[in-house]
Amino acid sequence: MQVFAFNLSPFRFNLSAYLTVWPFNKKTTIAASGTLAGATDHHSHILPGVDDGVETMNEALRILATYETLGIKELWLTPHIMEDIPNTPQKLKARFDELKAAYTGNITLHLAAEYMIDNNLRKLLNDNKALLPIGDGGKHILVETSYYNAPIRMNETLQQIKSMGYFPLLAHPERYMYLDNDEYLKLHNEGVKFQLNLASLAGGYGTTVKKRALWLLSNGLYSVAGSDLHCEEAIEFITKSGLSRQNIEEVKRLLQNRI
Ligand SMILES: [Fe+2]
Numbered sequence: 001m002q003v004f005a006f007n008l009s010p011f012r013f014n015l016s017a018y019l020t021v022w023p024f025n026k027k028t029t030i031a032a033s034g035t036l037a038g039a040t041d042h043h044s045h046i047l048p049g050v051d052d053g054v055e056t057m058n059e060a061l062r063i064l065a066t067y068e069t070l071g072i073k074e075l076w077l078t079p080h081i082m083e084d085i086p087n088t089p090q091k092l093k094a095r096f097d098e099l100k101a102a103y104t105g106n107i108t109l110h111l112a113a114e115y116m117i118d119n120n121l122r123k124l125l126n127d128n129k130a131l132l133p134i135g136d137g138g139k140h141i142l143v144e145t146s147y148y149n150a151p152i153r154m155n156e157t158l159q160q161i162k163s164m165g166y167f168p169l170l171a172h173p174e175r176y177m178y179l180d181n182d183e184y185l186k187l188h189n190e191g192v193k194f195q196l197n198l199a200s201l202a203g204g205y206g207t208t209v210k211k212r213a214l215w216l217l218s219n220g221l222y223s224v225a226g227s228d229l230h231c232e233e234a235i236e237f238i239t240k241s242g243l244s245r246q247n248i249e250e251v252k253r254l255l256q257n258r259i
Contacts, residue, residue, distance in 0.1 A: 030198065031239035033248045037071035039255035042134065042195055043114065043142065043171055043226025047077040050095055051085050053230040057102055063232050064105055070239065074108045076134055076226070078142055078171075082116030089113075089132050110134075114142045114171055117151045117158075125160045134169060135259040140193065144171040150178045158192060169259065172197040172228060173221075174213035175205055184221060193223040196254055199234065202241025217250050225254035 030036060045053025048060040067075065077096065081087045096111040103109065112134035115121045121143070124131065134142045141161050145151050161168045173184060173194045188194065199205065200213040216222055227238055243251060 027242040027244055028248060029240050029242055030248070030251065031070060033243075033252075034071070035248055035252045035255060036239070039070075039072045040074040040076070040224070040258065041067070041072055041227050041229075041255075042076050042169075042224040042259075043078050043197070043228045044075060045077075045079060045114075045228070045230045046075065047079050047092065047095055047099060047111070050087055050092060051080040053079070054232075057099065059232055060099060061103060063229065063235065064103055064107055066232075066235055067107055068105050072107060074110065076110045076112050078112050078114040078134065078226075080116065081113045081120065081132075083118050083120045086120060087113065089130055092132065112142055114144055117143050117145050117154055122153070122157060122160075125157070125164065131166075133166060139165070139167055140169040140259050141166045142169045142171055142195065145176060147175050148177050150176075158187075158190075162191060167191060167193050167259075169193045169195055169223070171195050171226075172200060174200045174209050174216055177208070181215065184216060188221050193259065194221050196222045196225040196251070197228045198225055198238045198241065198251070199228065201243060201247070201251070202237060204237060204241075214247070217247060220250075222254050224257050224259055225251060 045051055046060050046063055048054045048057050054060050054063065064075070079087055079092055092111060092113065096109070100109060111132060113132040115131070131141055134140045143161070145154065151157070158168045170187065170192050173179065174197070194216060196213060196217065200209050201217070203210045227234070229235065229238070
């Protein structure tokens with residue numbers, strides 16, 4: 001299987017090669033640096049058959065097996081909930097139970113959701129419906145927007161989430177072209193937390209997104225990191241992404257962070 005073709009397990013990492021290469025090379029990869037050992041992935045579409053992510057239980061189980069070889073310890077399954085994909089907590093919990101029953105490995109699995117800021121979310125909030133929060137204390141709601149235009153009533157919706165006792169956790173803020181540096185800082189100062197997509201640092205969404213991610217990273221604005229994994233093939237791209245020593249240390253910290 002293609003994703004097993006590269007052996008980048010931190011536990012099988014060649015220490016002598018590390019000591020020889022590391023001081024002279026300014027870049028290493030996320031996997032080769034051991035960054036994923038003990039990590040928590042805070043954003044994924046691995047729960048099968050419920051959104052535009054992984055489609056089958058078998059693919060989900062293969063991804064979890066690969067995650068184990070990389071040393072990942074915890075995984076948040078965050079299926080989309082939006083107007084076009086109106087998942088309900090009941091449906092997602094039932095599918096989550098099926099995945100947990102089929103999975104016999106050691107990764108701790110959690111269920112949350114990625115909410116698009118749209119009419120569907122505003123209705124859920126207005127109707128005081130139960131949400132699927134993310135994080136240890138159930139205090140955060142993972143939200144996203146379209147990439148090019150701010151959603152209508154974005155600030156009002158974020159405020160509504162906060163008034164219900166949650167922190168909004170903005171998924172992949174580096175991808176939102178309508179935000180500039182001042183607006184990132186403003187949102188951050190207003191209590192919106194940020195989640196880094198690992199593929200952004202690898203250039204998976206282009207150089208502009210990569211630059212934004214490095215700026216947010218170097219300014220310490222991210223709280224946690226995630227893969228936003230939609231398919232098995234994307235694992236290799238993420239784990240092979242090259243980063244500087246300084247950025248690797250910051251990514252490692254984000255992958256160990258808990259919210
Ligand atoms: Fe996502």
